[in-house]
Amino acid sequence: MSQHVSLTRFLIEEERADHINADLRLLIEVVARACKTISVAVGKGALGGILGDAGTGNIQGEAQKKLDVIANEVLLEANAWGGHLAACASEEMDDPYPIPDAFPRGNFLLLFDPLDGSSNIDVNVSIGTIFSVLKCPGDVQCVDTQAFLQPGSSQVAAGYCVYGPATTLILTVGHGTHQFTLDREQGSFVLTQRDMRIPEETQEFAINMSNKRHWEAPMQAYIDDLLIGKEGPRGKNFNMRWIASMVADVHRILTRGGVFIYPWDKKDPNKPGKLRLMYEANPMSFLVEQAGGASTNGRSRIMDIPPTELHQRVPVFLGSKKEVEAVTDYHRKADQA
Numbered sequence: 001m002s003q004h005v006s007l008t009r010f011l012i013e014e015e016r017a018d019h020i021n022a023d024l025r026l027l028i029e030v031v032a033r034a035c036k037t038i039s040v041a042v043g044k045g046a047l048g049g050i051l052g053d054a055g056t057g058n059i060q061g062e063a064q065k066k067l068d069v070i071a072n073e074v075l076l077e078a079n080a081w082g083g084h085l086a087a088c089a090s091e092e093m094d095d096p097y098p099i100p101d102a103f104p105r106g107n108f109l110l111l112f113d114p115l116d117g118s119s120n121i122d123v124n125v126s127i128g129t130i131f132s133v134l135k136c137p138g139d140v141q142c143v144d145t146q147a148f149l150q151p152g153s154s155q156v157a158a159g160y161c162v163y164g165p166a167t168t169l170i171l172t173v174g175h176g177t178h179q180f181t182l183d184r185e186q187g188s189f190v191l192t193q194r195d196m197r198i199p200e201e202t203q204e205f206a207i208n209m210s211n212k213r214h215w216e217a218p219m220q221a222y223i224d225d226l227l228i229g230k231e232g233p234r235g236k237n238f239n240m241r242w243i244a245s246m247v248a249d250v251h252r253i254l255t256r257g258g259v260f261i262y263p264w265d266k267k268d269p270n271k272p273g274k275l276r277l278m279y280e281a282n283p284m285s286f287l288v289e290q291a292g293g294a295s296t297n298g299r300s301r302i303m304d305i306p307p308t309e310l311h312q313r314v315p316v317f318l319g320s321k322k323e324v325e326a327v328t329d330y331h332r333k334a335d336q337a
């Protein structure tokens with residue numbers, strides 16, 4: 001018998017351990033199947049006609065790429081027939097999509113960023129899909145926006161898929177963070193790392209430095225101190241990485257540690273950050289915390305934030321616990337001064 005543990009077998013074991021029910025198991029299988037379809041499309045590159053602009057925009061005022069639209073449709077179609085959802089919400093759709101009456105319905109809500117790292121699609125750099133699963137709250141109509149406005153701590157599952165040199169799926173159902181790699185010949189995800197752990201300390205940070213002049217004072221002070229290196233207050237040298245696909249940057253951090261930061265900046269003072277709380281920051285925070293890391297908005301824990309809007313933005317500081325605490329301290333101290 002094969003030594004490999006497939007995603008299917010892993011999920012059955014999670015169900016037996018009472019970590020998930022059968023509906024959630026099947027819902028995760030549907031999402032993983034959709035990611036496989038997106039991975040095949042990504043792999044075709046220019047040959048698949050997937051590159052370039054779609055010529056449309058999303059609710060965030062961002063130009064959509066063809067692959068943003070394709071990935072959104074793949075996820076919607078797969079899940080509409082899945083039978084385990086009441087509604088979906090996506091970065092690429094203004095409002096939630098209720099599962100039509102003609103289709104089988106379930107008790108879960110799925111949120112996704114169908115294609116993360118859009119600026120990297122056309123340059124053949126790793127991109128991905130991020131997803132978050134919530135339960136229908138008992139007291140509100142489960143298909144409208146209000147039903148989705150639950151804090152990250154209410155997530156029952158979260159994950160992302162990176163379409164890189166290999167396609168990897170990272171998943172948590174609240175009992176550790178686990179890695180699966182797509183076996184392209186067999187067409188199945190295979191467990192390749194159980195219980196990923198993020199080292200508590202790091203000497204590597206990820207940030208878009210070109211925004212430095214727009215940051216708050218404590219954010220500038222923190223980065224200045226990292227750049228002074230061994231001779232400065234941190235007493236060690238730091239390396240920098242920035243892929244500009246959150247999935248790929250977070251994947252590096254889950255693999256070898258580091259801190260990922262997308263802080264508030266004053267380029268557009270009305271936007272409280274670039275990344276979206278519900279389908280970027282919350283699922284990544286769940287995965288990172290389950291791997292022993294930390295995640296804050298610079299002041300407090302992201303998964304405790306009560307959401308007020310589906311497409312709400314938030315500053316993000318996540319990764320190696322001690323480093324997230326260090327940068328969060330710079331902000332707290334500045335607030336108290």
Ligand SMILES: O=P(O)(O)OC[C@H]1O[C@](O)(COP(=O)(O)O)[C@@H](O)[C@@H]1O
Nearest residue numbers: 113115116117118208244245246247
């Ligand atoms: O272009 P910048 O400022 O480097 O921002 C990159 C960030 O924006 C994002 O691409 C936003 O996600 P989308 O591509 O899904 O809009 C993140 O993945 C990434 O971390």
Ligand SMILES: [Mg+2]
Nearest residue numbers: 113116117280
């Ligand atoms: Mg994104």
Ligand SMILES: [Mg+2]
Nearest residue numbers: 091113115116
């Ligand atoms: Mg996106």
